[in-house]
Amino acid sequence: MALRPRRSVLYMPGSNARALDKARTLPADALILDLEDAVAPDQKDVARGQIAAALKAGGYGTRELIVRINGLIGPWGKDDLAALAGTRPDAILIPKVSSPGDIMMAAKAIRDAGLPEETRLWAMMETPQAILNADTIVRTSVDPASRLAVLVMGTNDLARETRARQTPGRAPMLPWLSTCVLAARSYGVDLIDGVYGDINDLDGLRAECEQGRDMGMDGKTLIHPGQVAICNEVFSPSEAEIASSKKVIAAFDLPENAGKGAISLDGRMVERLHAEIATRILALSDAIARMGV
Numbered sequence: 001m002a003l004r005p006r007r008s009v010l011y012m013p014g015s016n017a018r019a020l021d022k023a024r025t026l027p028a029d030a031l032i033l034d035l036e037d038a039v040a041p042d043q044k045d046v047a048r049g050q051i052a053a054a055l056k057a058g059g060y061g062t063r064e065l066i067v068r069i070n071g072l073i074g075p076w077g078k079d080d081l082a083a084l085a086g087t088r089p090d091a092i093l094i095p096k097v098s099s100p101g102d103i104m105m106a107a108k109a110i111r112d113a114g115l116p117e118e119t120r121l122w123a124m125m126e127t128p129q130a131i132l133n134a135d136t137i138v139r140t141s142v143d144p145a146s147r148l149a150v151l152v153m154g155t156n157d158l159a160r161e162t163r164a165r166q167t168p169g170r171a172p173m174l175p176w177l178s179t180c181v182l183a184a185r186s187y188g189v190d191l192i193d194g195v196y197g198d199i200n201d202l203d204g205l206r207a208e209c210e211q212g213r214d215m216g217m218d219g220k221t222l223i224h225p226g227q228v229a230i231c232n233e234v235f236s237p238s239e240a241e242i243a244s245s246k247k248v249i250a251a252f253d254l255p256e257n258a259g260k261g262a263i264s265l266d267g268r269m270v271e272r273l274h275a276e277i278a279t280r281i282l283a284l285s286d287a288i289a290r291m292g293v
Contacts, residue, residue, distance in 0.1 A: 003280070003287045004064065005029045006150070006219040007235035008228045009192050011068075013038035014047030020054045023063075028228050029219065029291065030064035035080050036071075036095050044076050048083035055087035062291045066122055068093035072109055081113035091120040093152060098129035103140045107147045121147035126154025128161055131176045134183035141187045151184050152221060153177065155194030166197075168204070170211070181216045193220040202230060209234035236288055237281045245278035 010028040012019050014035050023031050033054065039047045051067060067089045069080035081092070092115070094106045107121055123137065124130075130137065141148040155173060158164065164172035177193075184191040193212035196205045209220055209231055219235050222228060237245070251257060251265050252275045262271045 003284050005284065005288050005291060006064065006190055006192060008222055008231040009219055010222045010225065010228060011038060014051040015039045015043040017050050020050060024059045026225050026228060027232060028063060030066060031060065032066045032068050032093060034068045036068050048080060052083050052087055055089055064090045066091040066093050068095065071096050072106060078109065081109055085114050088116055089119055091122045091149065093122040093124060095124045096127055097123040097125065097137060098127050099133055100136045100140045103137060103146050103148055107145055110147065120149040122150040122152055123148060124152050124154045125180050126157035131179055134179050138183040138187045138189050141189050148189060150190045150192060151180055152192045153180060153194040177215060185216065190218045193217045195221045195223050196227065199224040199226060206230050206234060237285045241281055242285055245281040248274055248278040
């Protein structure tokens with residue numbers, strides 16, 4: 001089972017050259033080099049050049065590199081892609097996705113810009129239409145031409161557009177988050193939670209990371225390097241989970257349990273599906289260890 005850890009996904013403003021350089025040393029699994037919200041209109045050209053230069057220079061190790069471009073229906077998006085010619089980002093993050101057509105249009109634009117086939121497409125789920133159309137949006141991933149690999153929750157934009165309040169526990173948003181979890185899991189696409197805005201509230205960050213993890217998300221987007229360590233910890237398998245997973249797999253590997261769909265282990269009933277869960281937990285743990293970030 002080949003997995004790519006995406007526990008911590010840190011936004012880095014493309015207009016900040018020092019931040020782009022510092023990112024080479026940060027323990028984040030993935031970096032979103034941002035050309036959209038974090039960059040003022042008069043800094044777009046500077047940011048494009050700095051991101052392209054950073055991608056060409058490399059030095060980011062195993063960190064996944066994603067570029068968030070501006071919307072393709074607008075004054076900047078196509079120029080963003082053109083500036084990336086000759087680079088090899090791991091993915092392009094598309095904002096304001098609302099329909100399956102947005103995915104296919106973006107995939108064509110990425111292809112027309114000459115970016116390599118290995119460059120995937122990530123989609124921001126940050127509009128009411130995106131939530132209503134989540135299934136059909138993610139269903140495009142069955143077509144290899146879509147390049148769709150990851151959904152990213154844009155919880156701040158969702159709050160703005162719906163007028164929902166961002167309360168502790170996120171009760172107003174839980175149905176929308178769950179809808180995207182179900183859509184992503186239906187088609188084998190990863191799902192990354194939205195940002196936690198208070199960079200000084202580490203307890204609140206931990207609680208929201210734990211909530212996203214327990215809902216089934218793969219990681220969380222972050223806005224400050226100081227948030228990375230907690231995020232990595234929460235979205236990593238614990239020592240207890242790893243030990244339990246090894247025990248479950250070892251039990252099913254015993255000759256007397258061959259062919260059994262369920263066994264008794266430490267006083268509880270364990271099914272083959274638990275062995276599948278255990279296998280994924282160990283695969284994720286191994287993938288994290290290989291990254292060495």
